[in-house]
Amino acid sequence: MQTHNNREILKKVKKYKKLDDILTYLDPEVANVISKIPDRYKNQVEEIRMRIGKPLMIFLNGEDYFINSNGQLRKTNIDTMIISSKNVYKTFRILSNYSVYAFEEEIKNGFITIKGGHRVGVSGKAVYGKNGLETIKKISSLNIRVAREIKGVSKKVIPYIIKQNNRIYNTLIVSPPQCGKTTLLRDIVRNISNGISKDNFYGVKVGIVDERSEIANMYNGEPQNDVGVRTDVLDGCRKYDGILMLIRAMSPNVIATDEIGDENDIKAIHEALKAGVNIIATIHGENVDDIKTKPIMKKIINEKVFERIIVLDNSKGVGTIKDIIDGSKYNSLLNKGI
Structure with a gap:
């Protein structure tokens, strides 16, 4: 089971709660790579981007990074993990709890919200009907935005x-x-x-x-x-x-x-x-x-x-x-x- 494999991965990173939430929704192959990034970065990840045929990327501290199969962060696209259609398809199936139709209302707005408040942006082929945009099919890229609640930032204002x-x-x-x-x-x-x-x-x-x-x-x-x-x-x-x-x-x-x-x-x-x-x-x-x-x-x-x-x-x-x-x-x- 995919979810079982992901849980095994999570045993290694239990103290990184926000990242833990995300990894349970990813294709295990991708989750395994991200679980290997250096510990000092795990609580700083803001976005995870998956595009078919393109490198796996994360966004943290205002910058984009490529990731290789060992979880090393790179500024250049050399020896990095390339996202396959299988990676995107499996992730999307897990995100939608294996029932894409149940999420169609959200999908046509371009995103899915998952437990923890994390939002997953969706790109692909837009499908129109008589009432306008109906859904997005043939998903080509996903952008997982890590929800971070920072209390106290309004103290000054x-x-x-x-x-x-x-x-x-x-x-x-x-x-x-x-x-x-x-x-x-x-x-x-x-x-x-x-x-x-x-x-x-x-x-x-x-x-x-x-x-x-x-x-x-x-x-x-x-x-x-x-x-x-x-x-x-x-x-x-x-x-x-x-x-x-x-x-x-x-x-x-x-x-x-x-x-x-x-x-x-x-x-x-x-x-x-x-x-x-x-x-x-x-x-x-x-x-x-x-x-x-x-x-x-x-x-x-x-x-x-x-x-x-x-x-x-x-x-x-x-x-x-x-x-x-x-x-x-x-x-x-x-x-x-x-």
Whole structure:
């Protein structure tokens, strides 16, 4: 049995919990190779990429590495393991629990979420029907993203976004890709949901619209990440639909969502504000000037909807707080204190 073989492999790496979770879902041939990478890297793996006919690769510490059959990491594609169609097929079968049809709704969105909140991106032949994209067949590549929950990353920003009377400021997190915006958003949600006793903040009801299944990492209806005791999650739901549904059904004080940008997102944010609900959202961008180049975002920024704008980069590592801006005056709060 494949799962039995993988369990045998795991005996060697039991202390690397996140990697352990992933290895049980991989073709044993691939799992065996990855289990051999140096111990110092095992808790740093962020992505595992499998492409038919291409080298096995992992992503860690901001860089790609090839892997040879002995688990050695290489910067060049010399003597590295080449992924076969069998490797991808077997892995995909295990990921879908040998029932691809049961996962078709997820697959047509381009990914599968597995236990532990890890997300597996899927590429292959897109199949369209009368209702649009129906599924992806002839899988050619898989990208396994290791879910990592980092608690405490919002410690620096929390004092800037909470108000008196158990309220928060409407907050926008601006960040280039892979600079920690979702990790920061998740930790903010956890804190404001649980409450922060030292700041006399007793906690608020939070609704998460998790369109891309990246914030809570739901699996079988249960968040795989800690998003707080007063938090409700709408998983895989479009932001416009989800925001309106939460307002009507769950009476949240705050709604959090990731990667806003289209016109419907902005309409839904306005509906939330009219209902007295605060918003925490993220957007891709380098800074405020960058996001204002997008006409839809320029309008909402100029309306001063977001009272706090947090700008991230990776200048001092992933998740560096570059600035915290007062959304009404556009002055930096980070350098002047609260």
